[in-house]
Amino acid sequence: MSNVYGLNRDASPNLELVKTALDKIKDDQMMKEARVGKATALDPVVFTQAGADNAAVVTSVIGGGGYFEKSIDDASPAKNVAPSSPSPKTTLIAEFKKNLPITRTFMADQQQNAVSRAVRQQVQSWAASRDQNAFAVYANGFSTQQTIDNVVVFSNSHENENGDTVDNLETGALADSTLNSTIVSLRNQKNQVGVKVGYEPDFLLVPNVLHKDAMQITKSVLRSGTGNNDLNYYSELYPGMIVKYNQFLDDTSSTAYFVGSAGHGIMRFEREAFFTDLVDWKTDDNDHYKYKMRAREEVDSIEYSGLVGSTGA
Numbered sequence: 001m002s003n004v005y006g007l008n009r010d011a012s013p014n015l016e017l018v019k020t021a022l023d024k025i026k027d028d029q030m031m032k033e034a035r036v037g038k039a040t041a042l043d044p045v046v047f048t049q050a051g052a053d054n055a056a057v058v059t060s061v062i063g064g065g066g067y068f069e070k071s072i073d074d075a076s077p078a079k080n081v082a083p084s085s086p087s088p089k090t091t092l093i094a095e096f097k098k099n100l101p102i103t104r105t106f107m108a109d110q111q112q113n114a115v116s117r118a119v120r121q122q123v124q125s126w127a128a129s130r131d132q133n134a135f136a137v138y139a140n141g142f143s144t145q146q147t148i149d150n151v152v153v154f155s156n157s158h159e160n161e162n163g164d165t166v167d168n169l170e171t172g173a174l175a176d177s178t179l180n181s182t183i184v185s186l187r188n189q190k191n192q193v194g195v196k197v198g199y200e201p202d203f204l205l206v207p208n209v210l211h212k213d214a215m216q217i218t219k220s221v222l223r224s225g226t227g228n229n230d231l232n233y234y235s236e237l238y239p240g241m242i243v244k245y246n247q248f249l250d251d252t253s254s255t256a257y258f259v260g261s262a263g264h265g266i267m268r269f270e271r272e273a274f275f276t277d278l279v280d281w282k283t284d285d286n287d288h289y290k291y292k293m294r295a296r297e298e299v300d301s302i303e304y305s306g307l308v309g310s311t312g313a
Contacts, residue, residue, distance in 0.1 A: 046260070096129055153301045176225070207256065220232050220235060257310050275294055277292045
């Protein structure tokens with residue numbers, strides 16, 4: 001069995017060298033988390049990424065005023081835009097933490113396999129905790145998760161800051177026709193200003209159980225599930241939409257799916273990226289090293305703009 005550099009207390013007695021070795025295991029495992037088609041909280045399309053510089057993030061949206069005024073007379077006064085804004089929404093940043101105890105004798109007796117396995121499992125647990133928290137915003141978007149207008153994320157009764165009623169809720173099982181209706185709804189959606197900006201679907205997000213169907217519908221060369229030879233609109237004529245899945249969506253619904261445009265209103269605020277520290281066994285009554293793992297972040301639905309969700313039923 002080969003040694004994991006830095007865990008050898010004789011060759012590397014310095015605590016920082018041991019921490020470096022544990023961190024390398026952690027970093028290697030985090031790199032393995034990336035999978036083609038699998039969405040995580042770090043995905044910049046599925047979650048609009050933003051930093052946080054405090055324990056809470058206060059956000060708002062500004063809208064109103066509609067389209068630009070058209071004029072051929074430079075001397076005519078410009079039409080005043082009347083912007084409006086709802087009450088700000090406060091997002092409290094959560095802390096994620098776990099301590100991995102490692103006995104002094106494990107280190108001294110060179111139990112590298114056990115330590116490496118434990119670190120990898122804890123990194124997997126962190127990624128799962130982060131994603132479970134993030135994708136709950138989508139999963140609960142039909143029931144409890146609200147936007148800044150105090151309406152659930154996917155609803156037929158949003159009101160933008162221009163006073164327009166906006167419907168970003170669809171129904172019907174995922175199929176060629178229902179997906180098309182969802183995309184058309186996204187393209188016709190008015191933004192906070194009251195303008196049809198022509199949102200384009202940059203992603204289709206589905207639960208794990210629907211990933212195969214979503215790929216067949218959108219990535220087949222010919223139309224999926226039909227007997228004709230039409231070219232597939234999504235894959236051959238309009239290929240810009242990526243398909244993503246996450247297993248935590250299945251916990252709430254195995255039928256719901258979502259389309260969205262990059263820069264939409266579901267945001268991930270990161271205060272402190274996942275980091276570690278190693279505490280020496282000499283400070284612990286039970287002679288344990290503590291490999292401390294911490295992160296501070298939160299995901300919240302600020303607004304509905306650029307998103308349409310379907311219950312799939």
